[in-house]
Amino acid sequence: MNLKIAVxxxxxxxxxxxxxxKKALYAIAEVYNHEFVFEDALMGAVAIDKTGNPxxxxxxxxxxxTDAVLLGAIGDPKYDNNPNAKVRPEQGLLKLxxxxxxxxxxxxxxxxxxxxEASPLKREIIEGADFTIFRELTGGAYFGEKTLNEAGTHAxxxxxYSEEEITRIAHLAFKAAQKRRKKLTMVDKANVLETSRxxxxxxxxxxxxxxxxxxxxxxxxxxxxxxILNPKQFDVILTENLFGDILSDEASVITGSIxxxxxxxxxxxxxxxxxxxxxxxxxxxxxxxxxxxSILAAALLLxxxxxxxxxxxxxxxxxxxxxxxxxxxxxxxxSKFGTNEVGEFVSNFI
Amino acid sequence: MNLKIAVxxxxxxxxxxxxxxKKALYAIAEVYNHEFVFEDALMGAVAIDKTGNPxxxxxxxxxxxTDAVLLGAIGDPKYDNNPNAKVRPEQGLLKLxxxxxxxxxxxxxxxxxxxxEASPLKREIIEGADFTIFRELTGGAYFGEKTLNEAGTHAxxxxxYSEEEITRIAHLAFKAAQKRRKKLTMVDKANVLETSRxxxxxxxxxxxxxxxxxxxxxxxxxxxxxxILNPKQFDVILTENLFGDILSDEASVITGSIxxxxxxxxxxxxxxxxxxxxxxxxxxxxxxxxxxxSILAAALLLxxxxxxxxxxxxxxxxxxxxxxxxxxxxxxxxSKFGTNEVGEFVSNFI
Ligand SMILES: CC(C)[C@H](C(=O)O)[C@@H](O)C(=O)O
Ligand SMILES: CC(C)[C@H](C(=O)O)[C@@H](O)C(=O)O
Numbered sequence: 001m002n003l004k005i006a007v008x009x010x011x012x013x014x015x016x017x018x019x020x021x022k023k024a025l026y027a028i029a030e031v032y033n034h035e036f037v038f039e040d041a042l043m044g045a046v047a048i049d050k051t052g053n054p055x056x057x058x059x060x061x062x063x064x065x066t067d068a069v070l071l072g073a074i075g076d077p078k079y080d081n082n083p084n085a086k087v088r089p090e091q092g093l094l095k096l097x098x099x100x101x102x103x104x105x106x107x108x109x110x111x112x113x114x115x116x117e118a119s120p121l122k123r124e125i126i127e128g129a130d131f132t133i134f135r136e137l138t139g140g141a142y143f144g145e146k147t148l149n150e151a152g153t154h155a156x157x158x159x160x161y162s163e164e165e166i167t168r169i170a171h172l173a174f175k176a177a178q179k180r181r182k183k184l185t186m187v188d189k190a191n192v193l194e195t196s197r198x199x200x201x202x203x204x205x206x207x208x209x210x211x212x213x214x215x216x217x218x219x220x221x222x223x224x225x226x227x228i229l230n231p232k233q234f235d236v237i238l239t240e241n242l243f244g245d246i247l248s249d250e251a252s253v254i255t256g257s258i259x260x261x262x263x264x265x266x267x268x269x270x271x272x273x274x275x276x277x278x279x280x281x282x283x284x285x286x287x288x289x290x291x292x293x294s295i296l297a298a299a300l301l302l303x304x305x306x307x308x309x310x311x312x313x314x315x316x317x318x319x320x321x322x323x324x325x326x327x328x329x330x331x332x333x334x335s336k337f338g339t340n341e342v343g344e345f346v347s348n349f350i
Numbered sequence: 351m352n353l354k355i356a357v358x359x360x361x362x363x364x365x366x367x368x369x370x371x372k373k374a375l376y377a378i379a380e381v382y383n384h385e386f387v388f389e390d391a392l393m394g395a396v397a398i399d400k401t402g403n404p405x406x407x408x409x410x411x412x413x414x415x416t417d418a419v420l421l422g423a424i425g426d427p428k429y430d431n432n433p434n435a436k437v438r439p440e441q442g443l444l445k446l447x448x449x450x451x452x453x454x455x456x457x458x459x460x461x462x463x464x465x466x467e468a469s470p471l472k473r474e475i476i477e478g479a480d481f482t483i484f485r486e487l488t489g490g491a492y493f494g495e496k497t498l499n500e501a502g503t504h505a506x507x508x509x510x511y512s513e514e515e516i517t518r519i520a521h522l523a524f525k526a527a528q529k530r531r532k533k534l535t536m537v538d539k540a541n542v543l544e545t546s547r548x549x550x551x552x553x554x555x556x557x558x559x560x561x562x563x564x565x566x567x568x569x570x571x572x573x574x575x576x577x578i579l580n581p582k583q584f585d586v587i588l589t590e591n592l593f594g595d596i597l598s599d600e601a602s603v604i605t606g607s608i609x610x611x612x613x614x615x616x617x618x619x620x621x622x623x624x625x626x627x628x629x630x631x632x633x634x635x636x637x638x639x640x641x642x643x644s645i646l647a648a649a650l651l652l653x654x655x656x657x658x659x660x661x662x663x664x665x666x667x668x669x670x671x672x673x674x675x676x677x678x679x680x681x682x683x684x685s686k687f688g689t690n691e692v693g694e695f696v697s698n699f700i
Contacts, residue, residue: 094542141543154511160505221595249572
C-alpha cells in the first residue's frame with residue numbers, strides 16, 4: 001500500500017516521540033512491502049516561532065492532501081499564563097480539526113495487564129476495564145463565539161450544537177458499540193444545559209436504528225465519579241467536546257497508562273492520529289518521554305487503512321517491550337531505557 | 351444562640367438524611383442551650399408535584415428571611431430523560447442559589463482515616479490528602495442565556511463571567527489558603543476559553559494582595575488527572591461553576607467518602623448547607639442512605655455561626671460512629687445499621 005502521511009511533530013516531547021512512531025512505520029513498510037511517504041510540517045508553538053502562525057497555510061494544505069496526519073503534541077507554557085497572547089499554539093490544532101472536519105475523537109481505554117500495578121486505582125477496580133470514548137471534536141464551546149469587552153472585564157464563550165453535528169458522531173458511536181459489548185452511555189448535563197438536552201433528544205432518536213445497543217445516560221459530574229468507582233460498567237461513552245476533553249484525560253490515568261494511549265480523530269475524508277498525552281515540556285530533549293502512545297497512534301493508523309496484520313505486529317512489539325520492561329521511567333522508576341531505546345526495541349521487533 | 355433555619359428536605363433520600371441532621375442539631379441545642387427553630391419548605395421535584403413550581407415563592411421568602419438553609423437533595427429521574435420537560439427540580443436549586451446570591455460553594459475534601467480502605471485509590475495515593483474546592487456557583491453556563499430554535503434542531507448555552515464575579519470568590523479562596531497550606535490552584539481551560547483567560551487575569555491580579563499564597567494554574571483536563579494521580583498536591587482549588595461541579599464530584603469519590611462530604615454555599619448575607627451527594631432515588635425510603643454528609647452539613651452550619659465547640663462535638667460523634675462501625679452499607683456492606691440508627695447513634699453521643 002502507498003500512503004502519504006503528514007507528520008506534525010509539534011512542541012515539547014512531540015518530535016521525539018513521533019520519531020519513534022515513524023521508525024515503527026518504516027519497519028512495517030520494509031517488512032510488509034508498503035510505501036509510506038512522510039512529509040513533516042510545522043504546527044503549534046514551533047510554527048508560531050518560525051512563521052507567526054500556529055497552523056501555516058502550507059501545513060494545512062499538506063494535511064488536506066495526504067491520506068493521514070500523524071501528530072506529536074501541541075502546547076507551550078510560555079503562552080498559557082499570558083491571557084493577552086493573541087496567538088496560541090492550540091489555535092493551530094483547533095483550526096486543523098475544524099478544517100479537516102475531524103468531528104469524532106476516539107480514545108480506546110484499556111489497562112495493560114503488566115502495568116495494572118501502575119494504576120492509582122486498586123487492581124480489582126481497574127482490571128478488566130475496557131471502553132472507548134467518542135468525543136465530539138469540532139463543536140461546542142471550543143468553536144462558539146467568544147467575546148471580551150473593551151474594558152477587559154467581561155468575557156463569554158458560546159457552546160452550540162446542531163442536530164446534524166450530534167447525529168453523525170452518534171452513528172459512529174452506536175456502530176462501534178454494536179461491534180463491542182452493545183452498551184452506549186451518553187454523558188451530558190441535561191439537567192442544566194440546553195445543548196445537553198438537544199444531545200439527549202437526538203441520541204435517543206439515533207438509538208432507534210440500533211435496537212441491539214443498550215443506551216443509558218449519565219450526568220457529567222456523576223460520570224466523573226463512575227469512571228473511578230466502577231470503570232468496568234462502560235463500553236462506549238459518547239459525549240460533547242469539552243466533557244470529552246475532561247473525561248478522556250481522567251479515564252486515561254485510571255489505567256495507569258497515560259503515556260500508552262493513542263487516539264484517532266476522524267472526519268468524512270481525513271484522519272489524524274496522536275497520543276493522548278500533551279507536550280510535557282519539562283521532559284523535552286531528555287530522552288525520558290514514553291514513546292508508546294505515539295507508536296500506538298501509528299498502529300491505529302495502520303488499522304484505519306485495513307492493515308490489521310501490520311497493526312497487530314506493532315501491538316505485539318509494544319506488549320513485548322512492556323513484558324521485557326524495556327520501558328521509560330514513568331512506568332519503571334529505575335529504568336535505564338529512554339525514548340530512543342524503547343522505540344528501537346519496538347522497531348527491531350517488527 | 352437563636353437561629354432560624356429553613357429546612358428543604360427535597361427529593362429522594364433528601365428527607366431521611368436531613369432528619370438525622372436535625373436530630374443532631376436538636377441534641378446540640380439541648381446540651382448547649384441554644385434555640386434552633388426549623389421551618390420546613392418545599393423545593394425540587396416534590397415542590398413541582400405539589401405546587402407546579404420547583405421553588406415556590408413561599409420557600410424563597412422563607413430562605414431569604416432565615417439565618418441559614420439546610421438542604422437535603424434535589425432531583426428525580428422522571429425529569430432527566432425528558433428533554434422536553436419545561437419545569438425541572440434543578441431549576442429550583444439554581445434559582446435559590448441565584449436569589450440568595452450564593453456565589454461560592456466550598457467543599458472540603460479529606461479522607462477519613464478509618465475509611466481509607468473504602469477508597470478506589472491506593473492508600474499511598476490518598477492518605478494525607480486534604481484540600482478544599484472553591485466552586486463559583488452563580489455564574490457560567492449554568493446561568494447564561496440558553497436557546498433552542500423553533501425546529502428543535504439547534505441549541506446553545508452561553509458561559510459568561512465578569513471581573514466582579516471572579517474577584518469576590520477569589521478573595522474568599524485566597525483567604526482560606528492563607529489559613530491553610532498557602533497554596534491556591536486555579537483550574538480553567540485558558541488555552542481554549544475566553545472566560546478562562548479572564549479568570550486567569552483576574553485571579554493573578556487578586557493574588558497580588560496575598561503574596562504569601564503560592565498561585566498556580568492547571569487546565570481542567572489536567573486537573574481531572576492530577577486529582578487521581580496525586581491529590582496530595584492540592585490545598586485550595588478555585589474554579590468556575592461547571593468545572594467545579596465535575597471536579598468536586600470526582601474529588602469526593604477518591605476519598606472513598608462521597609456519603610460523608612458536606613458543602614456550604616455562601617453569599618453576602620446567606621448560607622446554605624447540604625451534603626455533596628445527590629438525591630439517590632433508588633435508595634429512597636429504604637433506610638440505607640448514609641446520613642453522615644447531611645449531619646456534617648449541620649456541623650458546618652454550627653461552625654459558620656461561630657459555634658466551634660458544638661461543631662467539634664458533632665465531628666467527634668461522627669468519628670465515633672465510624673470507629674465503632676455504626677455505619678450504613680455503603681461503608682460496610684454487611685452492616686446492620688440504617689440511616690436512622692446511624693443518626694440515633696450520633697445524636698445520642700452528643
Ligand atoms: C491542547 C488542547 C486544545 C486539546 C483540547 O482541549 O482539545 C487537548 O487537551 C486535547 O485533548 O487534545
Ligand atoms: C443538581 C445539579 C443542578 C447540581 C449542579 O450541577 O450544580 C448538583 O450536581 C450540585 O453539584 O449541586
